[in-house]
Amino acid sequence: MKIKIAIADSRIDAAAERKLTLLGYKVITLPPFSRLSEAVASHPDMLIHRIGNEYISYADYCEEASYVFSDLSLLSVGTGARFTFTSDEVAPEYPRDVGLNALEIGGKLFLRRASASETLLNTAEKHGLRIVDVKQGYPACTVLKLSEEAAITADAGMAKILSEHGIRVTLIEAGGISLPPHEYGFIGGAGEVDEGKLYLFGDPKTHPDGEKIVAAAEAEGLRVIPLTSGVLCDLGGILFADGNID
Numbered sequence: 001m002k003i004k005i006a007i008a009d010s011r012i013d014a015a016a017e018r019k020l021t022l023l024g025y026k027v028i029t030l031p032p033f034s035r036l037s038e039a040v041a042s043h044p045d046m047l048i049h050r051i052g053n054e055y056i057s058y059a060d061y062c063e064e065a066s067y068v069f070s071d072l073s074l075l076s077v078g079t080g081a082r083f084t085f086t087s088d089e090v091a092p093e094y095p096r097d098v099g100l101n102a103l104e105i106g107g108k109l110f111l112r113r114a115s116a117s118e119t120l121l122n123t124a125e126k127h128g129l130r131i132v133d134v135k136q137g138y139p140a141c142t143v144l145k146l147s148e149e150a151a152i153t154a155d156a157g158m159a160k161i162l163s164e165h166g167i168r169v170t171l172i173e174a175g176g177i178s179l180p181p182h183e184y185g186f187i188g189g190a191g192e193v194d195e196g197k198l199y200l201f202g203d204p205k206t207h208p209d210g211e212k213i214v215a216a217a218e219a220e221g222l223r224v225i226p227l228t229s230g231v232l233c234d235l236g237g238i239l240f241a242d243g244n245i246d
Helices: 014-022 059-064 066-075 118-126 156-164 210-219
Strands: 002-009 025-030 048-051 054-058 082-086 103-105 108-111 130-133 143-145 150-153 168-171 191-194 197-200 223-226 239-244
Touching: 002 014, 002 066, 014 025, 025 066, 048 118, 048 239, 054 059, 054 118, 059 066, 059 082, 066 082, 082 118, 103 143, 108 156, 118 130, 150 156, 150 210, 156 168, 168 210, 191 239, 210 223
Parallel strands: 002 025, 054 082, 108 130, 150 168, 197 223
Antiparallel strands: 002 239, 048 054, 103 108, 143 150, 191 197
16 A cells, blocks of 8 residues: 655654645654654654665664664555665764755755765766755755745855756745754755645744745746644755655
């Protein structure tokens, strides 16, 4: 039986998890990785990167969270999904925490090459993705991909380089997104697109540029679905996947 999977931070609000479940997703939550800082230790965009049907994560994290990867392996039977684990050294301090943080959009993979995992780079090249080296070490966090041609970000540098590569960018005001204990979080970690819908951790109307966020999403034909009420929250996005279970 085919199923839809939503991989999320273990700190996901109970209301958000329930809503995803009611919408037909099996929610699998990621426990914190001891080698990352507490704020992002359970963030999908820091722990797992998918290119095509290949999933890349850290070998040390797999050892810590073996039950999660056991569940993912069982659920992906018959889908052709493959898991690869890198032995990269990980530490809480930047840039040793961003090895898997990359943004795939428009047939390109935007990342800070000096910090990127070699496993990630090799996999991207195997899948024919063009690597674009950027200064921003957290491109997946700072940019919310709406489609292969459009994105939202508060990072002017990322907005510029994405625009240069033919991506329509909506530039929003920084702030207005929660990520304790930091001053604020990022739009890329506050939501994710799947099957024509933009799911957000929180109500976009609470953001100073909420109307721009909704308008940009609707311009791409997306329906905006707040998973919770209240301020937007950066939880490292959601990794949506197809699964199969007997």
